[in-house]
Amino acid sequence: DSDVRDKLDLNARLLQTSPVAETAFRQAALWAEYGNELQAHLQFQKAALAYPMQAAMYAQRYEILAASEPDNYLGLAHFAREELSRLKLK
Secondary structure (H helix, E strand, O other): HHHHHHHHHHHHHHHHHHHHHHHHHHHHHHHHHHHHHHHHHHHHHHHHHHHHHHHHHHHHHHHHHHHHHHHHHHHHHHHHHHHHHOOOOO
């Protein structure tokens, strides 16, 4: 878990210095991998609002991750799908 925490910290610094879609959506996946589903969901919401044109693509990536590691990513994948529908970003 310390490896994931290090990745979270690094990615958070990248978000501050170079906020791009990849970094924003990666942060949500890292929070999910770390086991903090609430932070993963909040980060996805922020990223989807900041980068609405890319949100569906990253939601699909979460589905792929969830297929191989459901314990880590299934909650985020389901949330992202629901959030896309709620925000009408399909």
